Amino acid sequence: MFVLVVGAGRVGSSVARSALAAGHDVSVVDEDPLSHERLEVGLEASWEDCGGRFTVGTGIEMEALRAAGVEEADVFIASTDGDNTNLTIAQIARKRYGIEHVIVRVLDPARSDWYAERHQLRTICPTKHAIEMFEAALSEAAGV
Amino acid sequence: MYVVIAGGGKVGLNLARELLGEGHEVTLVEGWRPRYLRIEQELEHAVQYGDATELWVLERAGIQRADLVVAVTGDDEDNMLICQVAKEKYLCSRIVARVNNPRNLQHFQLLEVAPAVSATDLILNLIEHDIPGHGMVHLLDLPDEQLEIIEVEVAEGAPAAGAQVADLNLPEGSLIISVLPPGERGFVPKADTVVNAGDEVLVVLDPGLEESITSQFNPNGAGR
Secondary structure: OEEEEEOOOHHHHHHHHHHHHOOOEEEEEEOOOOHHHHHOOOOOOOOOOOOOEEEEOOOOOHHHHHHOOHHHOOEEEEOOOOHHHHHHHHHHHHHOOOOOEEEEEOOOHHHHHHHHHHHOOEEEOHHHHHHHHHHHHHHHHOOO | OEEEEEOOOHHHHHHHHHHHHOOOEEEEEEOOHHHHHHHHHHHHHHEEEOOOOOHHHHHHOOHHHOOEEEEOOOOHHHHHHHHHHHHHOOOOOEEEEEEOOHHHHHHHHHOOOOOEEEHHHHHHHHHHHHOOOOOEEEEEEEOOOOEEEEEEEOOOOOOOOOEEHHHOOOOOOEEEEEEEOOOOOOEOOOOOOEEOOOOEEEEEEOOOOHHHHHHHHOOOOOOO
C-alpha cells in the first residue's frame, strides 16, 4: 500500500514511521526541511535508506503533492498543525485524485463531525479524545 | 440584506463600512484581537471577535439568517472552508470568497466555492485589456453555464471588416451582442449593421470557439 502523509509533526512523523515499519510505501510532505530529522528519530539508518520518501512543500502546492506521488497514493493522511489546511488538502486528495482512504486530523470537534458525515472523510479529532480522557480522570479523582 | 463578513483587513473593513453606509445589516468577524479592538472603536456591535472558521463563531454571528457571506481573510484555506460551510451547512444562498494566491483558484473551484475573486487576476485582466498586442480579451467566463464573452477588435482587411452582421461567417454557438465603434457609444447590432475595421465587438460564445471568431475579426492578433 502507498501511504502519503502531509504534515510530519509529532503525530504525522510517528504514523509515517510505523507505516514504513509495517511494510508500506511511505511518502512524506512537510514544509519544514527539519521535519526530515524528526522522521529519523529512533531509526538505525536514514529515512530514505529505510525506504521512505520526503518532499519539502505544502499540501496545497500541486507540484509538491505530485512530486510526492499523490497520483499513486492509496491512503492520504492530512496531519499538519492546521485544521483548515488539513480539511482543504483532504478534499483535494479525495476530489481531484480520487483517493478513497483519506484520514484527516481536525482539532475542532464540531467540524470533525460535520466533515466526516457530509464529505465522508475519516476525521480524527484529538480534542475529543483528550476531553474523554480528562473526564474519565476527573471521575476517577472524584471517586465516582 | 444581512451580510456576514469574515476577515477585518482592508478589504473586509471597507466592505463593512460601505454596506453599513448603504443601510445593510453587517456583522464582521475578526480573529486577531488587536485588530478586532481597533475595529470595534468604529463599528461597535457590528464586529465580533473570533475565528470565523469555527462553527460556533459563525452561528454567533447569525450565519443561519445571512443573505450573503463574504470570506475575505488573508488565508485561502480559511476563505474556502468558511464559504463551504456557509453554503452546505447553513444553506446560505450567496457567498463571495477572496482568493489571495491566484494559484489556489483551482482549489476554490474544486470545492465549488464561487464566485471566488482574485485581486491579482482582476489586475492582470485589466493589464491585458489595456495593453496593445492582444487582439482579443476575455471579458467574462461563466464556467457553469459554459459561456464566455470576449471583446475583439476588427482589424483592417479582416474577413468581417465592412461586412453586415447577417453575412458574417460565425460558428454555431456564437453571437455578436454589441458593436463598439471607436469613440462612440456601443449598441446592439441588427442583421444589417455593418461592422467596420477599428470597431470592437462583443461576442458571446461557447468555450473553445475563440479561434474561429478571431479568424473572422482579427486573424493576425493585431491590437490597439
